[in-house]
Each structure stands twice: as structure tokens, then as C-alpha cells.
Amino acid sequence: MSDEAQQADLTHVQRMWADDEASRGLGMEAVLIELDHAVVRMEVTPAMVNGHAIAHGGFVFTLADSAFALACNSGGILTVAAGADITFVTAGRLGDVLVAEARQRTTYGRSGLTDVTVTRESDGAVVAEFRGRSRSLPPR
Template identity: 55%
Template sequence: MRSIVDVSPVPRGACLGAASAKEQQTPDTSDRLDVTVNCRFVNLVSQEGDFVDDRLAERVAAAMWAEDAASVGLGMRIVDVGAGRATVEMTIRDDMVNGHGMAHGGFVFALADSAFSFACNSGNVTTVAQACDIVFVAPAQRGDVLVAEAVGRASYGRNGIYDVTVRCGDQLIAEFRGRSRQIGGTIVEEHA
């Protein structure tokens, strides 16, 4: 049976408390194994020197998602994934707001980190973060739908650099830079 991760679109510009009760619920994804997304082809070279296409990136994301209790528990949704890139979104819930009444920066970081993770693993070589930093540009508010877009910028040896932009509609919320390190092994069987 083929299951689908919730990738339904959330209206852009849904900022400052526009989340519905449905958006704030954590979906049951225990039986979800596949990700269906809209993708465009981007060339990426795997460890073996082969071109990686978006279908492989989708399979990798689906396998990772099935084990990603943190992203699922925070209500994140994969919007798009492809070779060297990923877009993930999350609605700021009541339990994600700090003492100033705005989104806690740790949750914004977690969203950016998850997008980074799906992007840097899209080539099907097990890859982890070796360093990350974030610049908070504007506060996010309760109910805001944040969208994190991760893009690979450079790779050298087993290392990579990825930039993640976090937005709420057209408003820039944060810029994140992640440095990745391939540790070997694969996430899915490539010829399945």
C-alpha cells in the first residue's frame, strides 16, 4: 500500500495567527512511507559519479521522514524535495511561543535544520551536520506558517555547504547556513 506524507499547500502569506485548528494538529504518519511532491530536475552527482535525479531524492526523503519523529512531532510538512534541495514548512503553534510572545528561535532553527537535512541527504549518501549557524532577521508569531527552503551551494570531498532561507509569506524570518559531512552508507537501495 502506498501512503503519502501530507504535502498539501498552505496559503502563502498566512502570517500572524492565521493557522487553522487542522494545521495545528500533528498528523498520524506512522504508516506513511512515500513522499509525493512537485519537483524539477537538478543535476547532482552521487558518490559513485552517477547523476542523481529527483525521484531518488524523493525516495530518500520518504525513508528519512518515516523515522523522523522530531520533524513529524513539530508538525512539519515536506513541500518539495529534489536533488540538492528541499522545502519544509511548519506552523508556529501555541507551545512554540517564548516569553516575549513570539516564536522561540529554537523552533525556527529546527525547521531550517530539517530542510537542510533533507537537502544534504538527497544524494542517498548518509550525511550529517558538522556545523550550523542562523541569523534571525524578524520574529515569527503564533499561527505563522514558516517555509524553509534549503539549497546546496558547494560540495568538496565529503563536505557540503547549504543555505536555508526561512520565510513567512514574503517576509524574511531567518537565514541559516549548514555545513554537512558525508559519513558513508546509503539511506535507500538505489536500484529498488
């Protein structure tokens, strides 16, 4: 695929990110968007810390889910989540910057699998591993 064709494919996903109020409201930043790959970062704020003084798992999941959405939509076809699983490895804490790196592993028909690793930016520790299952929708 030419660089020009790849750039055209990203128009859909860049528009999707620009309209994503949920991710923006949590302070997420798309660091990288390319075909089948995306990196998103987010700082853990006081509103994201649970009663154990660690990042609430729902916010870690949301970060991973946002990176997943970018990676699986990067080909220019409207794609949604069909399901996802997450394994928490270590805790994020107040002030940590978490980085979610998503890679679409495979597509088969209208379905796909995308893996996301969430790390702590300061030391590279793995915070969570996420696997998303996607489904492409037919054109409207």
C-alpha cells in the same frame, strides 16, 4: 542524470523523512524534495511561542535544520550536520506559517554547504537565514 536516476536518489531521503519523528511531532510538512533542494513548512503553535510572544528561535532553527537535512541527503548518501549558524531577521508569531527553503550550494570531498532561508508564508518576510555545514558518512 535521468529522471529515473534522480527519483532513485530520493528514496533514501524520503525514507529518512518518513522516520523523522522530531519534525513530524512539530507539525512540519515536506512540501518539496528534489536533488539539492527542499522546502519544509511549519505553523507556529502556542507551544512554540516564548516569553516575548514570538516564535522561540530554537523552533525556527529546527525548521531550518530539517530542510537542510533533506537537501543535503537528497543525493542518496547518508549525510549529517557538522555545524550550522543562523541569523534571525524578523520574528515569527503565533499562527504564522514558516517556510524553510534549503539549497545545497556546494560539496567538496565529503563536506558540503547548504543555505536555508526561512520566510513567513503570509507576506514572504525573511525570518532567518541559516547556513549548514554537512559531512557525508562512509557506507556502513
